[in-house]
Structure formats: structure tokens, C-alpha cells
Amino acid sequence: MSQEGFAAKWLVEDYPALRVSGLDCLAKVPAGTRYSGTAEGITLSIETFGAPARGILVSGHSQGCPILHRSVLLNRTPCHVGGTRYWFLCPERNCGRRVGVLYMHPVTTVLACRECHGLAYSSTRTRSRKFDLLAELQVSNPQPCLLLRPI
Secondary structure, rough: OOOOOOOOOOOOOOOEEEEEHHHHHHHHHOOEEHHHHHHHHOOEEEEEEOOOOOEEEEEEEOOOOOEEEEEEEEEEOOOOOOOOOEEEEOOOOOOOEOOEEEEEOOOOOEEEEEHHHEOOHHHHHHHHHHHHHHHHHHHHOHHHHHHHOOO
């Protein structure tokens, strides 16, 4: 979860994800269409409602036990080259962010966006070489402003 020198935040890679890009055929399906799939030991069933699809009903179970039953509204935006792009509206109270991915908490099974879960990307946990160079510069020259010259 955390590494030395970083705040203790869970990573998006630690949570099962529901991506709207996997539902790109929503514009063509009638209301009540069901999708089903299994990933990471969790079986999800998704049913669309509204025509064109205005939302989905997500149900999930793991080892025969129901773990999730949540409706999620969808938002559509037109693409510049034609067509439509779908977005989830985060179902958490007082959020409603337009997002492409919803994450399911592995213990509470709450389905919400990255911000509501307080998740970080793993790429934010790696140190960049430029920070090391900056540290070396500050050690070798305690007054880095002297290195700057007017243009």
C-alpha cells in the first residue's frame, strides 16, 4: 500500500475496476440488455435502462454471495468526429463526477470514483531522476538562484 516517504494511500491497481470503455456499444442496445463477466473472482451482471442507455444496474457476487447491487447513471458527450462517448456519473453522495472508471472497494464493495475512494496511481509513487538532480544541485550550490541569469 505505501512506500517509505509516501502517504498511506491505496492504489487504483488494488481495486477491481469497472471501465466505461468496455460498454462502448451502449448506444445500440435496447433497455434491459444484460452483460455478464467474471474478473478477479467477482462476477458482475450489468443491465442497461433507458433508451438510449441512461444508466446501468450493476450486480455482483463472489463465491455465491451477493456483494454489490447499485445503479449508476451515465452521461453522454458528442465526439468531434461523430459518435458519442459515455461516462459514468459517480454514484457516491455529493459527488456526481463524470469519470471513465469506477472502482469497487475490496472490503465494503462501495462502487465510486478514484477521488471518493482517495486512490492514487502507482506512477505517483516513483521518484523521478529530475528530483535527484535537483537535490544534487542544491547540495553542490546552496544558492541555486545564482545559477539563474536574466534573459
